[in-house]
Amino acid sequence: MSEPRYLLIQIRDADDPIRHQEVDCFAAALDCSRDAITVFDLLKQSLQPADLADIDMVMIGGSGRYSVTSDAPWMQVALGSLQRLLDAGKPTFASCWGFQALARAAGGTVIHDLPHAELGSNPVYLTEAGRLDPIFSQLPLRFLAYMGHEDRVIEMPPATTLLASNDNVAQQAFRFDDRPIYCTQFHPELTLDSLMDRIAAYPEYCERIAKIPYEVFRQQCHAATESETLLRVFRDHFLGK
Template identity: 75%
Template sequence: MNNPRYLLIQIRDVDDPIRLQEVGCFADALQCPQESVTVFDLLSTSLNASHLADIDMVMIGGSGRYSVTSDAAWMQKAIVSLERLLESGKPTFASCWGFQALARAAGGKVIHDLQHAELGTSLVTLTEAGKLDPIFSQLPESFEAYMGHEDRVIEMPPGTTLLASTASVAQQAFRFDGLPVYCTQFHPELTLPSLLSRIEAYPEYCERIAQLPFDVFRRQCQAAPQCEALLPLFRDHFLG
C-alpha cells in the first residue's frame, strides 16, 4: 500500500515533554513522514467511526502521567473508545500504556507493581506461540527490547494469545485472535537515543524504578535493533 494513513492515539497532557517526540518516534519507526500520522487525543475526545474512516493503521503509545489502573472518568471513557476500536477491526499496534489499556478494555486485568517495573532494555523471549506467529516468528527467539513501565498485565483478555515474556513480567506481548491487533508491553517505536531522551524527560522514573543516577543508568542500556524491526513487520503483514 502506498502512503498508508496512520492514527496515533495519545493519552498525554498538552505540556507533556514527550507528546511531540512520540509522534516522531512512530513516524521514524514506520519510515513515513510525520504528516502521515494523525494524532488523536484520547483524554479530551471519544473515538468514533468517523475518526477511523480514512485510517489504514492505528497505533497506541505510552503515557507520561496516566495509569490504566485508574477508575477515574477519563479512563472509563477511554475504555469505551478502545472497545469501539476493537470492534472496528482496524489494524492496530499498541505499546506500553496501549498494551495495558487494550488488555483492560477487552476483559484482562492490570495492576500497579513497582516490584516488577522495567526500565531501559530487557531480554524478551518468545513463547511457543510466538515462535509460530507470522510476525514474531521473523524475530530471534530472544531479543533486547526497550522498556518503561510500572503497571503490568497479570491476566490477559479472553481470545488472545501470549507471544513473548521477560524474566520479570510474563505478559510482554499478545495478539487478539481473529483480529489484526497486536500489543506489546515494550516499545518497538523507540531507538536507544529516543529511549534515553524519554527517560531523561521523566527523571522520577529513573530514581523510582532503577534507583540509579541517570548517567549511571544510561550506560546499562543497549541498542535493540530486533525490537525496532517489529512495527515495520506488522505494517507489512497487514497493509502489504
C-alpha cells in the same frame, strides 16, 4: 501506491515533553512521513467510527502521567473508545500504555506493581506461539526490548495469544486471535537515543525504578535493534506495503 494513513492515539498532557517526540518516533519506526500520522487525543476526545473511516493502521503508545489502573472518569471514557476500536477491527499496534489499556478494555486485568517495574533495554523471549506467529517469528528467540512501566497485565483478555515473555513480567506481548491487533508491553517504536531522551524527560522513573542516577543508568542500556523492526513487519504484513 499512496502512503498508508495512520492514527496515533495519545494519552499525554499538552505540556508533556514527549508529546511531539512520540509522533516522530512512530514515523521513524514506520519509515513514513510525519504528515501521514493523525494524532488523536484520548484525554479530550471520545473515539468514534468516523475517526477511523479513512485510517489504514492505528497505533497506541505510552503515557507519561496516566495509569491504566485508574477508575477516574477519563479512563472510563477511554475504555469505551478502545472498545469501539476493538470492534472496528482495524490493524492496530499498541505498546506500553496501549498494551495495558487494550488488555483492560477487552476483559484482562492490569495492576500497579512497582516491584516488577521495568526500565531500559531488557531481554524478552518468544513463547512457542510467538515462534510460529507471522510477525514475531521474524525476531530471534531472545531479544532486547525498550521498556518503561510500573503497571503490568496479570491476566490477558479472552481470545488472545501470548507471544513473548520474560522472567520478570510474563505478559510481554499478545495478539487478538480474531482481529489484526497486536500489543507489546515494550516500545518497538523507540531507539536507544529516543529511549534515553524519554527517560531524561521523566527523571523520576530512574529514581523510582532503577534507583540509580541517570548517567549511571544510561551506561547500562544497550540498543535493541531487533525489536525496532516490529512495527514495519506488522505494517507490511497487514497492509501489504
